[in-house]
Amino acid sequence: MYSRKAPEPSRWEAAAVVLFMVAMTAWYAWPQIRYSLYPLLDIWRALLSG
Amino acid sequence: MSLVALGVGLVFWGVSFLFTAALALLLTRLLRTGRPALDAVMLGFLWIFVVTFDLFAHGLAGVLSRNALVVTSGIGLGAILLIPGVRSKLRGALVELGTWWPHLRRAWSDLPGWLRVLTVLAFALGSFRFVFLVWALPPFVWDSLTYHLTNVAHWIQSGRIEVFDAPVLRIYSPANYEVFATWFAVFSHHDGWVELSGLPSYAIAGLAVYATARRLRLTRTASWLATLGTWSTPAFVLAATGTKNDPMLAAVFLCILAVTVDIAADFAEAADRPAYPRVLALILMTLYGLGTKPYLLHLLPGPLVAGVVLGGVRPSLTAVSRLPTRLLHEARAQRLPANLTVLGLLVAALVLGSYWYVRNEVLQGNPFYPYGVNVAGSVLEPPEGPTFRLDLANLWANLQLTGGKFGDKQGRITPDLPGTTGWGWVGYGLGIPALLWAVLRRPDFRALTLGFCLSGLTLLLSSPTSPWNMRYMIWFPALLCLALGAVQDGLQRSSRTTRNALAVLFAGCLALNFSSTVNYNLVKAADLKSMLERPFWDRQAAYLRVHVPLEYENALLRVPPEAILGYNVHQNGFIYPLFRADFSQRLAYIRILPSESCGDIARSLRAAGTRYLVGAPEHTDDSILALLHGCGEEGTILRELGVGLYVLPQGS
Numbered sequence: 001m002y003s004r005k006a007p008e009p010s011r012w013e014a015a016a017v018v019l020f021m022v023a024m025t026a027w028y029a030w031p032q033i034r035y036s037l038y039p040l041l042d043i044w045r046a047l048l049s050g
Numbered sequence: 051m052s053l054v055a056l057g058v059g060l061v062f063w064g065v066s067f068l069f070t071a072a073l074a075l076l077l078t079r080l081l082r083t084g085r086p087a088l089d090a091v092m093l094g095f096l097w098i099f100v101v102t103f104d105l106f107a108h109g110l111a112g113v114l115s116r117n118a119l120v121v122t123s124g125i126g127l128g129a130i131l132l133i134p135g136v137r138s139k140l141r142g143a144l145v146e147l148g149t150w151w152p153h154l155r156r157a158w159s160d161l162p163g164w165l166r167v168l169t170v171l172a173f174a175l176g177s178f179r180f181v182f183l184v185w186a187l188p189p190f191v192w193d194s195l196t197y198h199l200t201n202v203a204h205w206i207q208s209g210r211i212e213v214f215d216a217p218v219l220r221i222y223s224p225a226n227y228e229v230f231a232t233w234f235a236v237f238s239h240h241d242g243w244v245e246l247s248g249l250p251s252y253a254i255a256g257l258a259v260y261a262t263a264r265r266l267r268l269t270r271t272a273s274w275l276a277t278l279g280t281w282s283t284p285a286f287v288l289a290a291t292g293t294k295n296d297p298m299l300a301a302v303f304l305c306i307l308a309v310t311v312d313i314a315a316d317f318a319e320a321a322d323r324p325a326y327p328r329v330l331a332l333i334l335m336t337l338y339g340l341g342t343k344p345y346l347l348h349l350l351p352g353p354l355v356a357g358v359v360l361g362g363v364r365p366s367l368t369a370v371s372r373l374p375t376r377l378l379h380e381a382r383a384q385r386l387p388a389n390l391t392v393l394g395l396l397v398a399a400l401v402l403g404s405y406w407y408v409r410n411e412v413l414q415g416n417p418f419y420p421y422g423v424n425v426a427g428s429v430l431e432p433p434e435g436p437t438f439r440l441d442l443a444n445l446w447a448n449l450q451l452t453g454g455k456f457g458d459k460q461g462r463i464t465p466d467l468p469g470t471t472g473w474g475w476v477g478y479g480l481g482i483p484a485l486l487w488a489v490l491r492r493p494d495f496r497a498l499t500l501g502f503c504l505s506g507l508t509l510l511l512s513s514p515t516s517p518w519n520m521r522y523m524i525w526f527p528a529l530l531c532l533a534l535g536a537v538q539d540g541l542q543r544s545s546r547t548t549r550n551a552l553a554v555l556f557a558g559c560l561a562l563n564f565s566s567t568v569n570y571n572l573v574k575a576a577d578l579k580s581m582l583e584r585p586f587w588d589r590q591a592a593y594l595r596v597h598v599p600l601e602y603e604n605a606l607l608r609v610p611p612e613a614i615l616g617y618n619v620h621q622n623g624f625i626y627p628l629f630r631a632d633f634s635q636r637l638a639y640i641r642i643l644p645s646e647s648c649g650d651i652a653r654s655l656r657a658a659g660t661r662y663l664v665g666a667p668e669h670t671d672d673s674i675l676a677l678l679h680g681c682g683e684e685g686t687i688l689r690e691l692g693v694g695l696y697v698l699p700q701g702s
Contacts, residue, residue, distance in 0.1 A: 006267060006539055007491040014544035017487050017537055018551050025479030025555060028457060032475070035462035036566035043568070046575030 056238065062120040063237035069123035070100045072130050075143040080392060081327045081334075082146075086153045087261035087273075088312055092331055094254035095305055098298075099338055102230045103398045106405075109211030109229065116237045160270040164553050168560065172278060175564060176287075184245040184291055186581055187573065188591040188631060191465050194293040195591060195598065195624040197221045201228045202244065203629035206236050207636070213413065215639050217619055219420035222413075224406035226341040227295035240632045242586060245291040251301035252290040256281045258304035259528050263535050265311050266494055272535035275556065279481070279531030282563040285472025285524040288465040288570055295342050300525040302339035303349050306332060307501070310357040314497075317361030317369045325373060326380040330392060337403030344418065345522060348508040356501020360494060438512045448510035448519060455520060462571045468517045473527045474566065475559035480537075480552075481530025488533040491540070495533060502529040572596055592627035601666035601694025602627045608691055609635070614660040616640040618678075623669035644673035648681035648688055652698055661698040663688070 009017070074097035081092040108114045108122070130136050161169065189199055197220040204221075205211050211229065213222060231247035259280045263273035280286065289297045309328050316323055339346035358366045381389060407417035416422075423438050452471070454460070457478065460469035473481070488495035506523060513519050534556075541549050569578060573596060581589050592602035602624065609615050611634045618640050619625060629635055638658035642651055655663055665675055682690030691697045 006536075008543055009487075009491065009540050011544050011548070014541050014548050017483055017540075018548050018555070020483040020486075021480050021552070021555055024483050025475065025559065028475060028478040030459075032458055032463075032566070033562075035571060036475070036562045038462070039568045039571060040565050042575045046579060 059116060059238040062116045065120050065127065066101075066104075066123040066233070066237070069127040069130075070097060070104060072127060072140055074100045075147070076130070076136070076139055077391070077395065079139070079143060079146075080388065080395070081331045083312065083327055084323065085261065085265070085312065086150050087257065087264050088308060090150070091254055091257045091261050091305055091308055092327075094250065094257060095301075095331075095335060095338075098230060098250050098254070099334060099399075099402075101233050102226050102338070103402060105229045105232050105236075106211065106226075106402060109205055109232070112210040114205055114209045114211065114232070114236065116239070119236065157270045157274070161274060162271060162553075164557070165271060165274065168557055169274070169278065172282070172560060172564070176281070179564070179568060180246075180249065180291060183570070184243060185586065186578060186589070187245075188581070188589045188594055189241060189245060189293045189626070190573075190591060190594050190596045190598070191292040191294060192597055193220075195626040196622055197223065197625075198228055198231070198295065199241070199244065199293055199591075199626040200629075201225055202232050202235060203241075203626055203633050205232055206239065207629065207633045213409075216625060217621055217639055217641075218623065218625060219621060222406075222410055222419050224341050224343060226338060226402055227298045227343075230298070231293060235633075240587065241591070242589070242631065245293055247293065248290040248297045251297040252281070252286065255286070255297070255301040255304045255525070255528070258301070258308040259531065261308040262304070262311050263532055265308070265315050266498070266532070266536075268532075268535045269539050272538040275538050276528075276531040276535035278560065279476040279534055279556075280528045282474065282476055282560050283472070283524065283527040283531075284463045284474040284563055284567045284571075285467055285520065285527070287563070287567045288463065288472065289521070289524055292465045294521075296521050296524055299339060299343045299346060299349075299522075302335050302342065302346065303353075303505070303525045304528055306335050306339075306350070307353045307356070309335070310353040311360065311498075314357040314361030314366065317365040320365070324380055325376055326384075329373070329377060330395070334395060334399045337399040339403075341402040341404070341406060345509060345512065348512055349505040351508055352501040352503075352505025354501075355504050356497050359497035359500060438514070440512050442511070444513075444515065445507065445511045447515040448513055451515055451517070451519060452510065463566055464572045465570055466518050467520045471520045472524065473530065475562040476534070476556070477527040477530045479559050480534050480555060481527060484533040484537040485530055487540070488536045492536055495536060498532065499529060502526060587631065590627065590631050592630075598624060598627050599666045599668065599694075601664060604692040605662070605664040605695050606630060606635070608695055609662045609664075611635055613662060614638050614658065616655050616658055616660040616663040618642050618663065618665045618674055619669045620671050623666075628664065642674050642677065644671075644677060646677070648677075648684060648686075651678070651681065652687045655698055661700075662691075663696045664694055665696075666694050 074093060077096050077100070078089070078093045081096065083089055083092070104119070105114065108118055130140055158166070189195065197218050200216065200218065201221050204214050227247075231244055234247045235241050235244045256277045260273050260277040263276045264270075268276070286297065286300065309331050313325070313328055336346070336350070361369070410419040411417040421438055424440075455469060455471045458470040458472070463470045463472045463474070485495070485499065489499055506526060509522055510519070513522055538552065541552060569575070577595055581594060584593070590603075590606060592598055592606050605615060605628060611630060614636045615628055616638045617625065617628055625637070628637055638660055640651070640654050640658060640663055642654065651663070655661065663678070665678055667675060678688070678696055681688040682696055687698070688696045689699060
């Protein structure tokens, strides 16, 4: 199964894969975007309050 | 601790580093594959191996101290530099190391501008994050405080690798990681830098992904994308400084995979390269991994099957059938000193891989103590703790549990991964679509996916169904990142918009992975601030209010460091914080039965040579806590000295 030649997808296929990635990222964003940004916001608030 | 003592410790640490690095460089000639990325993996692994064996030998001899280590390291280093034959070999190894520089320059110049900028930012911010958190926070991950670091602290305190009287029976578990972690604390006699001990594993895991990607004919850019993606995986980042053995095992697994893929690709290409170094590397890695955590055994079928499928069943079987003759031929072609060194390495690996099991068999009559092992209903050893079962019901329960965690929808990603997989933005957002595409379009990725999934399934076949079961699979996102590399290569001839979109997505997901791990997603800014207000030497594990209750801090504040501190916790209670950050507090486990009287407890304390006894909710059984509370209320035999700490009155 080891092949010397890598596949070369068409422009449409490549665009479809990247669009799928955009969709998956959007799906993952809920609820992780909140949890991912919370630590930075927490630090920011702490810096503001001295 | 005085500045002089710190300076001396750092100098001694430097001498030990020079000795172990020189030895690893000398030994790496035996594992040379001629592929720079894989050779870098070998060098990193060998250094970890050498440090572990060095500390292990000192620990067994009962001279696990910085003075003994610096003397033996100095003698070793002197011998390497003074014996002409060895010195010239070291010079040769250094010259060879220098030949990697053009490869690095070429790899760097091949990267597109955006990836170079991203690399610089990721390295700067990632390194700052690691260094800052190691410097600012004491160890706080649950299992570390129960048994991983408890072993480290006791060994450093006693100068000997040994088992000791403790209620947490997991101190008997295979402990190569703990031996390696000891190297980060024994020279300063302080745990300030012990969290660095996961970083070498984290580094070689990424290098192994790069080596695998290159052997799968991914371009340097794509391979680097896969490496950065793996390094950004939240589960791996959080575990790297968590002072547990999971990153080390993930690194060993990914190293074994990299070597297997290299061998399989040779089979497929009918390439005639020496097998001896890589077979030797596989043996060393496997034995080292077994001495770190027994579940490596469950991970091995994956790389094996992936290798056979990747290399082609017939070529692989033919090559394997010829392997013994070939190995013998290659061994005969080597000089005697080289073969003797190989023999020495194999003996060392056998010792590191088997010592813990043999010791447990001798002391407890069960090599897997305190666990039982149950295969298809047949109990191999009488269980005292949880029993590991290889059965389909276990697999099904684990798959259901993992299915519930898919997508990290249940909560924030924290070091113990309760309710999440921790694969992060790159893994889910980019890796899963990439893997689906790669499996459809690239036969080599079908083999690789089969291997990863097989390892995952055999692991879930035996892993206890706990909410934290994904800690054992922090290596899995490497597959998703490798697939992402394959997509990156596939986009070479697509439109600029598509390529730019992938670059923006990757940069965004990498940034979000970083953001979600910036403070373990667990430590509040206020707690971080309170730690920073203390001097570095006084950032005790007992003071950080993430998992450790107030009773531990109270005990350290009230009990003199020179006194023996009695404690009573259950099988999953914290012991480590009581040792103090500089390992100065001597401890005694006080066994208490709920039926005992206050007088019985007092007698146990006197027999252990202490006046003090600490217990804490969630760490001490409720019945014992109630008994102690009653004694404290009574106040005649035991008095309560602040929350959770009991003391025998002076002269009683």
